[in-house]
Amino acid sequence: MVDRPLVPITCTGLSKIHDNGVMALDPLDLTFEGGRTIALIGPSGCGKSTLLRLIAGLEQPTAGRVSLAGLAPAEQAARGAIAMAFQDPSLLPWLTLRRNIALARTLARQPADPRLVDELIGLVGLEGFHETRPAALSGGMRQRAAIARALATRPQVLLLDEPFGAVDELTRRQLARDLPPLWQPLGTTTLLVTHSVDEAVLLADRIVVLSPRPARVVADLPVDLPRPRPPEMTETPEFRRIAAQALQALAQGVADNPALAAQ
Amino acid sequence: MVDRPLVPITCTGLSKIHDNGVMALDPLDLTFEGGRTIALIGPSGCGKSTLLRLIAGLEQPTAGRVSLAGLAPAEQAARGAIAMAFQDPSLLPWLTLRRNIALARTLARQPADPRLVDELIGLVGLEGFHETRPAALSGGMRQRAAIARALATRPQVLLLDEPFGAVDELTRRQLARDLPPLWQPLGTTTLLVTHSVDEAVLLADRIVVLSPRPARVVADLPVDLPRPRPPEMTETPEFRRIAAQALQALAQGVADNPALAAQ
Amino acid sequence: QTPVALQLSWLHSVQFAGSYLAVQNGWWRDAGLEVSLLQGGPNAPVEPPVVSGTALVGISAADYTAAAVAQGAPFRIIGVAMQKNPFVIASLPGNPIVAPADLPGKRIGMAVANTPVLQALCSLNDVDFNAVRIVPTQYSAQPLLAGEVDGLLCWETDLPVAMAMQGVRAQTMLMADHGYALHSQTYIATDDSLANRRSELVALMTGEVRGWNAYRADTDAAAELTVAMFPDAGMDLPTQRLQAERQVPLMFSDLTDAQGFGSWTDEAVQANIRTLALLGRSVTPELWDRSILDEVHGR
Amino acid sequence: MTTLARQAGSPFALLMLWQLAAAATAGRFLLAGPVEVLAWLSANPGLVGRALSVTLANAAWGFLTGNVAAILIAAVAMGWPRVLPLLTGLALVVFCLPLIATGPILRVMMGPGNGPQIVLAALAVYYTTLIPLLAGLRAAPAGWFDLVATYGRGRLAELVHIRARSSLPYLLAGLQISAPAAFLGAMVGEFTGAERGLGVLTIRFARDLNVPALWSLAAVAAAISIAAYLAIGAAGKRLQTERPPVILAPPRLSRGSAPDRLGHAGLLAVATLALWWGGMEALGLDPFFAKRPPDLLAALTVAPEAAAMWQALLRAAGETAAFVLPGYAAGLALGAGLAMLLSLVPALAELVTPLAIALRSVPIVTTAPLVVLLLGRGAAGTIALVALMVFFPTFVACQHGLRQAPGQVLDILRSYGAGPLRQMLHVRIPAMLPAFFASARIGVPAAILAVTVAEWLATGRGLGNLMTLSASLSDYTMLWLTVVLATLASILGYAGVAWAERRVLRVFAPEQVDR
Numbered sequence A, B: 001m002v003d004r005p006l007v008p009i010t011c012t013g014l015s016k017i018h019d020n021g022v023m024a025l026d027p028l029d030l031t032f033e034g035g036r037t038i039a040l041i042g043p044s045g046c047g048k049s050t051l052l053r054l055i056a057g058l059e060q061p062t063a064g065r066v067s068l069a070g071l072a073p074a075e076q077a078a079r080g081a082i083a084m085a086f087q088d089p090s091l092l093p094w095l096t097l098r099r100n101i102a103l104a105r106t107l108a109r110q111p112a113d114p115r116l117v118d119e120l121i122g123l124v125g126l127e128g129f130h131e132t133r134p135a136a137l138s139g140g141m142r143q144r145a146a147i148a149r150a151l152a153t154r155p156q157v158l159l160l161d162e163p164f165g166a167v168d169e170l171t172r173r174q175l176a177r178d179l180p181p182l183w184q185p186l187g188t189t190t191l192l193v194t195h196s197v198d199e200a201v202l203l204a205d206r207i208v209v210l211s212p213r214p215a216r217v218v219a220d221l222p223v224d225l226p227r228p229r230p231p232e233m234t235e236t237p238e239f240r241r242i243a244a245q246a247l248q249a250l251a252q253g254v255a256d257n258p259a260l261a262a263q
Numbered sequence C: 001q002t003p004v005a006l007q008l009s010w011l012h013s014v015q016f017a018g019s020y021l022a023v024q025n026g027w028w029r030d031a032g033l034e035v036s037l038l039q040g041g042p043n044a045p046v047e048p049p050v051v052s053g054t055a056l057v058g059i060s061a062a063d064y065t066a067a068a069v070a071q072g073a074p075f076r077i078i079g080v081a082m083q084k085n086p087f088v089i090a091s092l093p094g095n096p097i098v099a100p101a102d103l104p105g106k107r108i109g110m111a112v113a114n115t116p117v118l119q120a121l122c123s124l125n126d127v128d129f130n131a132v133r134i135v136p137t138q139y140s141a142q143p144l145l146a147g148e149v150d151g152l153l154c155w156e157t158d159l160p161v162a163m164a165m166q167g168v169r170a171q172t173m174l175m176a177d178h179g180y181a182l183h184s185q186t187y188i189a190t191d192d193s194l195a196n197r198r199s200e201l202v203a204l205m206t207g208e209v210r211g212w213n214a215y216r217a218d219t220d221a222a223a224e225l226t227v228a229m230f231p232d233a234g235m236d237l238p239t240q241r242l243q244a245e246r247q248v249p250l251m252f253s254d255l256t257d258a259q260g261f262g263s264w265t266d267e268a269v270q271a272n273i274r275t276l277a278l279l280g281r282s283v284t285p286e287l288w289d290r291s292i293l294d295e296v297h298g299r
Numbered sequence D: 001m002t003t004l005a006r007q008a009g010s011p012f013a014l015l016m017l018w019q020l021a022a023a024a025t026a027g028r029f030l031l032a033g034p035v036e037v038l039a040w041l042s043a044n045p046g047l048v049g050r051a052l053s054v055t056l057a058n059a060a061w062g063f064l065t066g067n068v069a070a071i072l073i074a075a076v077a078m079g080w081p082r083v084l085p086l087l088t089g090l091a092l093v094v095f096c097l098p099l100i101a102t103g104p105i106l107r108v109m110m111g112p113g114n115g116p117q118i119v120l121a122a123l124a125v126y127y128t129t130l131i132p133l134l135a136g137l138r139a140a141p142a143g144w145f146d147l148v149a150t151y152g153r154g155r156l157a158e159l160v161h162i163r164a165r166s167s168l169p170y171l172l173a174g175l176q177i178s179a180p181a182a183f184l185g186a187m188v189g190e191f192t193g194a195e196r197g198l199g200v201l202t203i204r205f206a207r208d209l210n211v212p213a214l215w216s217l218a219a220v221a222a223a224i225s226i227a228a229y230l231a232i233g234a235a236g237k238r239l240q241t242e243r244p245p246v247i248l249a250p251p252r253l254s255r256g257s258a259p260d261r262l263g264h265a266g267l268l269a270v271a272t273l274a275l276w277w278g279g280m281e282a283l284g285l286d287p288f289f290a291k292r293p294p295d296l297l298a299a300l301t302v303a304p305e306a307a308a309m310w311q312a313l314l315r316a317a318g319e320t321a322a323f324v325l326p327g328y329a330a331g332l333a334l335g336a337g338l339a340m341l342l343s344l345v346p347a348l349a350e351l352v353t354p355l356a357i358a359l360r361s362v363p364i365v366t367t368a369p370l371v372v373l374l375l376g377r378g379a380a381g382t383i384a385l386v387a388l389m390v391f392f393p394t395f396v397a398c399q400h401g402l403r404q405a406p407g408q409v410l411d412i413l414r415s416y417g418a419g420p421l422r423q424m425l426h427v428r429i430p431a432m433l434p435a436f437f438a439s440a441r442i443g444v445p446a447a448i449l450a451v452t453v454a455e456w457l458a459t460g461r462g463l464g465n466l467m468t469l470s471a472s473l474s475d476y477t478m479l480w481l482t483v484v485l486a487t488l489a490s491i492l493g494y495a496g497v498a499w500a501e502r503r504v505l506r507v508f509a510p511e512q513v514d515r
């Protein structure tokens, strides 16, 4: 399993102007090393989701290109190499939790694996809700279901868009502890968009801080903390130093933006 | 404006069993003082949204009752006294941002107030997106729009269900600073469901910590910090003490629950 | 001017040219009637408007009238436009049907509602009806031309004329020549009208008689008038001319020459009663009421 | 290829196919090609123009009144849900009335003018708009209604602020189904004795063997219907900018129970009888052709020939059932299948859609000879005729339904590299189900009306034949009995579809169930 090739992600001169003229990304050059976890943080509306959508091949860039180990996003998607958990859970309303998660494997043309599905359901704390449909789940439960779905295909590229936004602090910590072991040994390249600086430091090997729209890289911080990183680590000075750096870069990015600073 | 009567909220023997048999609330007795801000924290799926929906009159309790200053939820709702920001923004896709917010006033049978709408749009940092439809907003932008909508009717009872879940840390702090002045002087009774303990301490006069499903009150913590509470206050020992208490209560609630603890 | 309506049994065409001539020449207006001619159509039966009084007179046929009377309609036949029944079996010259004896083994296209007609013809001529194959067809001669059927049960003045205009000289076997005696294009009115609106009936029928006499005098002119009066009906003059011509032997005879348009004999009534019996209808001679025509012709 | 050439390509191919088909059947008085049609039209512009203006005006009025009626009924039903079963039940009953029974009544009531044609056009469309609209009015996420409820507002505000807008895709489907139906309704309405119009000319030219003229009328009717269909579609596209939402609606325990439904059925029966009997009395319609309930009851019980009546009715019903069921199923399959095909291969749309609209807007008397030629007068031909008349609502509704697939969920599929086929299988078809079932509800009475027409045209058996036979024999008792029987069959079939719908949509679209 571990001997799959790593999939690095290269964005070259990537820019996206939406139909309505909003420029979500300015030419952006970024490389994400294969097999690493990279956190993306940036102010709301700066273009993080747009970047992930471009990498997943869901949108076409206005200019520039994305390459996943030399292949176009659509090609990697067709290989079933990508999985994405959207900001908004997007479960299929008519499928039960179990089938929603199992569907990912079908779509990625992977053999069914009920054991894995059950295991994932347990890991995200949804034991007992296997046969429940999304409408009868709480907001946080839906989000956890979406994470489980994204993990069900053991993807080579994992795109997580604020996966813990609707989850309480305690569950969040628990997930931050339990889930990375699922993908890190597999050499999965993980991009994690998050609003929580602590979460970024806790989970990532590297933090990319983006400026307000159109996103530019304000800071690119390596996170050299040892693993595993238990929740208590958040209180260590080294951890807090990196977190403070990230937060400051975030603030800096906002301050540098004349339009927003004026507000 | 300030001389509106305060609306305290009383829940008596409140319980809710969903159609599928899931018991979301066990008999729960709770009183929320009029004009105060009370934060509700509890693990994902414990019944927080359900409680808010019962208070808003969106669902009927299986047993017990909710009283808002002596009136049933539906009666207060009909007076336009309630506003709720849902966990999921529920903006109407065919309306522009401005009209989505203005719609709240129409629904509450209040006269149109374009000045207020514009002011709210500015306060939640959506300047320049007045005529944008929700599909062209980012996740965090939509959530901020939903908050603005909830504030547009200057409600007497404000129910906020994780209003900042999709908003980055910086914007979040800014909102936590800018928004409460909008409702606190009005004597609005505010219930704030949040996943962030810091946010709870920063915004609330009181924190109610709930156990896993079915929700019981694990801790009921007064927050006696002075106002205004600038973001820097999060680093003071008094603040951290309360936050730690809340977090511990949250953990306690989970540990007390045999079913979950076994997992 | 008294407004009355005459319910026609089909779309406008020279089939009703006598009425158009009456309008054109003001023969009804002069008699104090303002007649509206109500067009018929495939879903516009004649009997309901006459029963309800919407139309004072309708143009029906003895079999239709007998059926309606059996259902309780208080109808009388007060005039007979077609002395000879217009039904024919039309066939192609290469595979002709010239006599009822040719029918067995043939596929005959017709509106299924007309099955009793063919049945009656067969029993009148000792032909095995069960050996004839009935194919439901509706509006056109196309199934015959396409070889889907060997014969069509239709009006002498209708589909054969259309075929002729397309250059196909169809063979027609007039059923009236093989014992099928049934008055068609009969004028019907209710007992109530006969009792209470006699003068209007007389005036109406007077106009009809004058119109049809004029028609007989010059069928081409009648055809031209028909086409001119209904420019939106999609008629073409040569077709109407040919139809007008072919209609004459069905409508006019020695009897009408002697007694006037619309008349009938007691023998004809007896023959009709016999044919109707074959169609499963039992009627009495009282169905026919001569009193209006007698007044019209001053008898 | 330039886009212009591509856009011109499909219509051109269609015309070529048409011309080829005409050439292949030349000399058989079946089909005229576009060249002959164009020649005839240019030789007779005045005649066609005048007829068209009459029929088009009637169709437009019928379209307008029928659809306004549908919208009003739907609005009332939303505001006052307890009357919904009664309203839809009555709407169904009225839709079941065949031309052969309504024609004479309308003509006697309304006289020689345009009234009956307009009414028949309106009757042809109100139901096909009502049913999808009702589905559309429910097709919204529960969260939107929660918003309205937090402000203490009720059904009216829901209707005004949410449902009116969120139902648009379904209303649009209804209107697109209506466009050819209104035109055809107006044309067929002319068979009841109208003086002018394309329908009158159609009968004339069919009898005259004037094939170029006949197909010119068909081409005009089809062209107008296609234009209306496309115009509605284009207007809809401008309104429909956003991606369809994910509709999350909490599962509900079924509220309607079996006794409830029996109660509704009883109420419907009482209301129908009251309207029928009362209406005929109020309008003073002559009992000779306007039969009242007691007349029919007597004919089936105390009358000496009651046993024969029963026998004739049941035999005809049996013959009809043998065709209507396969025809209905084939029509649904054809409509849904075609909609899916076009969703997978959109390039085919320009070829298939005009043809589909044409089949629905050209009177069956024009096309029947072609069907008979290809499939004969037996089971195949009849089933095909029924399927042809049923498939269009399904085709249109399913096309709209397939477009209701939530964009966010499709994104998930695309992130796994799932192509159109798997998107269809996993998302579009489930999202289409409410629209599909709406069209299946429409299809029931449509199939029964269609089979009576097909039987009268092609087989000479079954209820359709019994209807025409009774009409020509002035046996209005039998005619009304067949109408009642066909209506009962429609109601039963409709209830069956509704039963299946409840089971399926409880899972796939709970917002549609038991409101």
Ligand SMILES: Nc1ncnc2c1ncn2[C@@H]1O[C@H](COP(=O)(O)OP(=O)(O)OP(=O)(O)O)[C@@H](O)[C@H]1O
Pocket: A018, A019, A020, A022, A023, A024, A042, A043, A044, A045, A046, A047, A048, A049, A050, A051, A087, A213, B135, B136, B137, B138, B139, B140, B141, B166, B167, B168
């Ligand atoms: N489909 C679209 N059409 C037009 N503009 C869009 C569209 N999607 C996003 N935008 C705009 O692009 C910008 C970036 O959006 P994006 O969703 O990438 O932000 P984000 O960084 O993910 O924000 P958040 O943290 O709030 O989710 C925003 O200004 C948004 O308004």
Ligand SMILES: Nc1ncnc2c1ncn2[C@@H]1O[C@H](COP(=O)(O)OP(=O)(O)OP(=O)(O)O)[C@@H](O)[C@H]1O
Pocket: A135, A136, A137, A138, A139, A140, A141, A166, A167, A168, B018, B019, B020, B022, B023, B024, B042, B043, B044, B045, B046, B047, B048, B049, B050, B051, B087, B213, D250, D251
């Ligand atoms: N409509 C429903 N039908 C059935 N069960 C439901 C329904 N809505 C919620 N539940 C169940 O009720 C419980 C409480 O849900 P609720 O949405 O109140 O949780 P919550 O505390 O808001 O969680 P979160 O923080 O994840 O949003 C959950 O177990 C959920 O599965």
Ligand SMILES: Cc1ncc(C[n+]2csc(CCO)c2C)c(N)n1
Pocket: C009, C010, C015, C040, C044, C045, C046, C047, C059, C060, C061, C064, C155, C157, C158, C185
């Ligand atoms: C060519 C031709 N075909 C049919 C009829 C119709 N028709 C003949 S008699 C009658 C009376 C019935 O109510 C009807 C309707 C016609 N007049 N001319």
Ligand SMILES: [Mg+2]
Pocket: A048, A049, A050, A087, A161, B138, B139, B140
């Ligand atoms: Mg985003």
Ligand SMILES: [Mg+2]
Pocket: A138, A139, A140, B048, B049, B050, B087, B161
């Ligand atoms: Mg919740």
